[in-house]
Amino acid sequence: AQTVTQSQPEMSVQEAETVTLSCTYDTSESDYYLFWYKQPPSRQMILVIRQEAYKQQNATENRFSVNFQKAAKSFSLKISDSQLGDAAMYFCAYRSASGGSEKLVFGKGTKLTVNP
């Protein structure tokens, strides 16, 4: 079974600075998808960024980018120019592309605080 590990329960960053959230996963599959979701306080979870495992190029979405290291099974999220609105729980998730289950496998999450 696949597992996702987020080793940083909490992180903090100064406004306008850069922060990197770590995520590692374990799988025997070669094709899969990886996601970062964000859940602001008292609000619903939204997708931040996604990565297809077959793509070597790291995904980027404005100030958010990932460092996808397939061999190391690592999928970190970098937030540049952090803003107060980035404060949230961030969840890393894995999904198989084998055509079987479509379930997302989540890590425990990292709580990000942005200090003004």
Place this chain on the structure above:
Amino acid sequence: EAGVTQFPSHSVIEKGQTVTLRCDPISGHDNLYWYRRVMGKEIKFLLHFVKESKQDESGMPNNRFLAERTGGTYSTLKVQPAELEDSGVYFCASSPYRTGPTGETQYFGPGTRLLVL
């Protein structure tokens, strides 16, 4: 376009009682998923509907949990009888139907916070 909605937002019940959670997916989304996050732990998959059919219910913890999606629109998740360990946040998500493993984004609702006393 309305997002995924869930009702109620909070529920406090006593052990042994019954609770029914409801999820309304985004209109037109055939895939509907239920997840649960117990305090301090990972968000865990419960089950997946494609329209009204259960595609994958491998995450359902036991037979006290019953999920339905009559007519392929909204879904309900009933817990009967509730136990203390059922406390947590129950999330619903939906996505459009696509053939094959597309990695389609799942859109989440705000969750229902269930507390069993």
